[in-house]
Amino acid sequence: xxxxxxxxxxxxxxxxxxxxxxxxxxxxxxxxxxxxxxxxxxxxxxxxxxxxxxxxxxxxxxxxxxxxxxxxxxxxxxxxxxxxxxxxxxxxxxxxxxxxxxxxxxxxxxxxxxxxxxxxxxxxxxxxxxxxxxxxxxxxxxxxxxxxxxxxxxxxxxxxxxxxxxxxxxxxxxxxxxxxxxxxxxxxxxxxxxxxxxxxxxxxxxxxxxxxxxxxxxxxxxxxxxxxxxxxxxxxxxxxxxxxxxxxxxxxxxxxxxxxxxxxxxxxxxxxxxxxxxxxxxxxxxxxxxxxxxxxxxxxxxxxxxxxxxxxxxxxxxxxxxxxxxxxxxxxxxxxxxxxxxxxxxxxxxxxxxxxxxxxxxxxxxxxxxxxxxxxxxxxxxxxxxxxxxxxxxxx
Ligand code: AMP
Numbered sequence: 001x002x003x004x005x006x007x008x009x010x011x012x013x014x015x016x017x018x019x020x021x022x023x024x025x026x027x028x029x030x031x032x033x034x035x036x037x038x039x040x041x042x043x044x045x046x047x048x049x050x051x052x053x054x055x056x057x058x059x060x061x062x063x064x065x066x067x068x069x070x071x072x073x074x075x076x077x078x079x080x081x082x083x084x085x086x087x088x089x090x091x092x093x094x095x096x097x098x099x100x101x102x103x104x105x106x107x108x109x110x111x112x113x114x115x116x117x118x119x120x121x122x123x124x125x126x127x128x129x130x131x132x133x134x135x136x137x138x139x140x141x142x143x144x145x146x147x148x149x150x151x152x153x154x155x156x157x158x159x160x161x162x163x164x165x166x167x168x169x170x171x172x173x174x175x176x177x178x179x180x181x182x183x184x185x186x187x188x189x190x191x192x193x194x195x196x197x198x199x200x201x202x203x204x205x206x207x208x209x210x211x212x213x214x215x216x217x218x219x220x221x222x223x224x225x226x227x228x229x230x231x232x233x234x235x236x237x238x239x240x241x242x243x244x245x246x247x248x249x250x251x252x253x254x255x256x257x258x259x260x261x262x263x264x265x266x267x268x269x270x271x272x273x274x275x276x277x278x279x280x281x282x283x284x285x286x287x288x289x290x291x292x293x294x295x296x297x298x299x300x301x302x303x304x305x306x307x308x309x310x311x312x313x314x315x316x317x318x319x320x321x322x323x324x325x326x327x328x329x330x331x332x333x334x335x336x337x338x339x340x341x342x343x344x345x346x347x348x349x350x351x352x353x354x355x356x357x358x359x360x361x362x363x364x365x366x367x368x369x370x371x372x373x374x375x376x377x378x379x380x381x382x383x384x385x386x387x388x389x390x391x392x393x394x395x396x
Contacts, residue, residue, distance in 0.1 A: 001395065002167040004042065004141060009051030013102055015137035016042060016169060017154045019144040020057035020075055028074045033082070034374070035146075036075070040082060042143045042169035043110065047085075052105035054137050055079075056093055056113040056154055057144070058122065066118045076112050087112050094119065094132035102136040122153045127160075129153045134161035143169025148390030149378040159393035166394050176391070178371040179382060182350050183212060187312030193304070193335060195220035196318030196355060199243050205317070206250055208385040210257050215307050217262045219296055219320025219331065223284065226251065226263060232285025235269065237293040262307055266297030268321070268328060275325040295321030296331030304331075308338035312346075316360075317353040317383070323362070332359050340368030352379045 018039040023031045030036070039055075046053045060070040073089055080087045085108070090098045093113035102111055113136070116122040121129025130153035134140070140162040142148070147155045159166050168176070182190065192213045194202055199222035209216065218226060221238035228234050229247040254261045264284045269291040270277035281297045282288065296304065308314060316339060323332040336359065343349045351360050352373035360366050373379045382388060 002165065004045055004167050004169055004173070007049075007139065007165075007167055009046050009049035009139075011107060012051045012139055013054050013105055013137040014046045014051045014139050014141055015054050015056060015133070015158075016046065016141045017144045017147075018042075018055055018057050018169075019146040020055075020072070020079075021059055021146070022075065024074060030075065030078055033078060036079060036082060038171050038374075039143055039169070042141060042171060043083060045170065046141070047083075047108050047110065050107045052102075052107060052109050052111070054102050054105070054111045054113060055087075056116055056133065058117040058147070058154075059115045060117075062115060062117050066114070070115050070117070072112050072114050079112060083110060085110055090114055092118070094129065094136075099135050116152075116154050123150075125151045125153055125157045127153075127157060130158040131161060134158045139165035139167070141167055141169045142390055142394055143171045144390065145172045145175045145373075145375045145378055147378065148172065148375075148388040149381040149386075151389035156389035156393040159396070168394055172391070174371075175373055175375065175379075178350050178373070179379075181348050182313055182315050183383075186212070187348060189214035189311050190313045190315070191215040191217060191307055191311040192315045192317070193217040193219065193308070193320070194317055195222070195320040195332070195335075196353070197221040197238060198240060199225045199247060200240055202318070203243070203246055203250070204384040205380060207253070208383065209315075210250070210253055210259050213259055213315075215260045215262060215311065216254065217304055217307060217320075217335075219264060219300075219304070219335070220318055222318075223264050224293060227285050230285070233287055234285070234293065235287035235289055235291040237267075237269075237287060260307075262303060264293070264296045264300035264320075265303065266299045267293035268295040268297055268330070270294050270327070273322075275327050277327070279327060294325070295328035296334075301331055301334045304335055305338040308335065308342055311342055312348070314339050314342060314347060314349040315383075316349070316351045316356050317380075319355050319359050323355075323359050329363075333363050336360055336363055336365040340365050343368055343370055352383075
């Protein structure tokens, strides 16, 4: 398999699929350029190796064809600024004119194609559209992990036109490397912390992780479905009654596989879902009527810290309380601190999934963890053990 470090880009036009789906304010100014910055190493590598990057991405959700609001023209200036070269903007992403423009690029020149989703063929995974895209270059570099779970024309289908000239960019390479450190070759013990609101959205991940982890810390709203399934009193805490049987099944499977499940033993309960609510600490299975568990209690936090502190590898997906409210943030802050300490001692830590990333950023732990994945849906599907079309298209 080719890699971005072994491939000879000299004189080649390299089609690079990136994720430039950045937020803009109403003046069309980029409010968070993280995704653009994340793609720079791959683009710079192609330039340094004597190639010409032809960059392609989706941007927003255009409904029917081109819409100025979603034009790449809003991004090209900032990309030029970050790269330090004048990036050319193509009027479209396919067609004879675009093809000619791409082929006329000199080594080191950079082209940004217009929004891929201006064409229906992109999301449909249309082979003919993929063929037209492929005509714009000599090789295909997939560096959009955020869309790797989609079998779109530019994220997977066009691979067939580059059987010997396809590879991952640095961003996907490092995502996969980090995920493999957790899922394939972890330093033991491996601890996963699964939090968040609902068990229903995390079941497949939890089931897949049971074959891999030593410890599974379950926190947040989903805990109460497990506690109720064991006959506990959960007051008006979040609960998914349709999943009580699933919760029992997960606990049994964990026992059979020798996985240590750690759940909150006490909680901070509140008389309303509000930062102004009256609170009390009570056992997680004896929450009074009308009260709801919104954070892990002190005994739970101490136990979570102990387990995390002894771990060689840690995966964190989902907060263990309603961290958006100050009164219920202590559990998630303590988990973040414990992860940072374990990482300092030589452990490997990966944080992923929207809300835990927000939590890590909000409380300033970002520099203390080994890797933060911002991939969202693609990450969750990878953790579920599914094949991602954008990954298998490069490997296959
Ligand atoms: P998810 O998107 O499933 O990871 O859920 C994240 C959300 O779960 C966050 O917005 C938290 O506020 C929320 N959450 C965490 N713990 C609880 C809880 N005990 N009760 C209600 N919501 C919670």
